[in-house]
Amino acid sequence: MLQKLKIFFWSIILVIVLLGTGAVYLLLSGNNQPVATFVVKNGQGVNEISKNLYDQKLIKNKFVFETWLWLLKSENRVVAGIHDLPADVSIFQLTRNLMRLPSNTQASILIPEGYDRNMIAKVLDKNGLSGQDFLSATEDKKDWQEKYSFLSDAPKNATLEGYLFPDTYFTDRYTTVDDFIKKTLSNFDKKLTAELRAEIKRQNKSIYEVLILASIIEREVPDDHDKKMIADIFIKRMRDGMRLESDATINFITGKGVTQPTYADLELDSPYNTYRNDGLPPGPIANPGIASIEAALYPTSNNYYFFLTTKEGEVIYGRNYEEHLQNKAKHLD
Secondary structure, three states, rough: OOOHHHHHHHHHHHHHHHHOHHHHHHHHHHOOOOOOOEEOOOOOOOHHHHHHHOOOOOOHHHHHHHHHHHHHOOOOOOOOOEEOOOOOOOOOHHHHHHHHOEEEEEEOEOOOOOOOOHHHHHHHHHHOOOOOHHHHOOOOHHHHHOOHHHHHOOOOOOOOOOOOOOOEEOOOOOOOOHHHHHHHHHHHHHHHHHHHHHHHOOOOOOOHHHHHHHHHHHHHHHHHHHHHHHHHHHHHHHHHHOOOOHHHHHHHHHHOOOOOOHHHHHHHOOOOOOOOOOOOOOOOOOOHHHHHHHHHHHOOOOOOOOHHHHHHHOOOEOOOOOHHHHHHHHHOO
C-alpha cells in the first residue's frame, strides 16, 4: 500500500512539473511535422528511442516523452519496426502509434566478418532477398563507383568483394537488393575513417590493396591479436621475396574451408593460389571487418615468418621453415 502511495505521489509531482513547463501543449498538440518514417530497432531502450525522435524533430522534449511512457507503464511496449507517423501528431498519439505493430515491420540480416559474396547471397536467400540478383549486382564495380569514390582505385573488372561491410542490417518489405548493397557500401564508407584513409595514403597503398590483405587476414584467424601478428608475417614475406602461402586463399578457390588443404589443392592453377603466385592475389577473397583492415595497416612487429592454426583454433608461430615443420609435426600430423 505504501509503495502504491509513493508511486501515486511521484506521479502527481511529475504531472505538476509537466504542467509547469508547458508540457500540456506538447501532450495535446502536434509538432507540425509532415508524415515521417521512424525506425525502432530491436533492443532499443526508451532513452535511445527518445533521442532519435528528438533528433528527427518528432518530439520537442525527450523528458516529456520518457515521462509519458513511464506514466503509462509502457516503457517496454514500443514495437520494433518502421513506423509511418501521421502529420501534426501529438505525443499522446505518437506514443500510441509506436506501441502498435507497424505494417512495415523490420527484419535484421547478419553478415558475419569474412563472408564472401557467395556466402552473403545464401544469407539473403534465407531472408527474402534474391541471392542471384545480389551476385549479379555486385559482379561489377562500375555501376556503383560514381556514388562511392572509394571504388575508384580498384581495377576496372573488380567486383564489390571486400567492400560489402559485414554488420547487422535492418530491412523491411520495401527493401530491394540494391537498397541492401547501398547499406553495406555506405557502412564501409563510414567505417573507413579519414584517419584510416590518411594512413593508407601515407603508406603509398590503395584501398583495394589493403582490402585484399585484410580479407586474407580475416579468413586466416579470428583473434584481433593474431590478425596483427599475421599481418606482419605476410608483409615481411612479400618484402623478402617469399610467397604468402595462405591456406585461406586456397579455401577461396576450393570452397572447402579446411585448416589444412591437400597437396592437390596447393597445385591448383589459379591467380588466387598464393602457393604458386607471388604477391597478393588479384582481389579480396572475402569482406573483412574493421579489425582486419586495421591489422593490415597497423601490424604487430615480430620475428616470425610462418604460422599454422590447429584444429582447436590456436595459432602456432615459427621463426623459420625448420621450426614451422616441427610445429606441423607436433600440432597437425
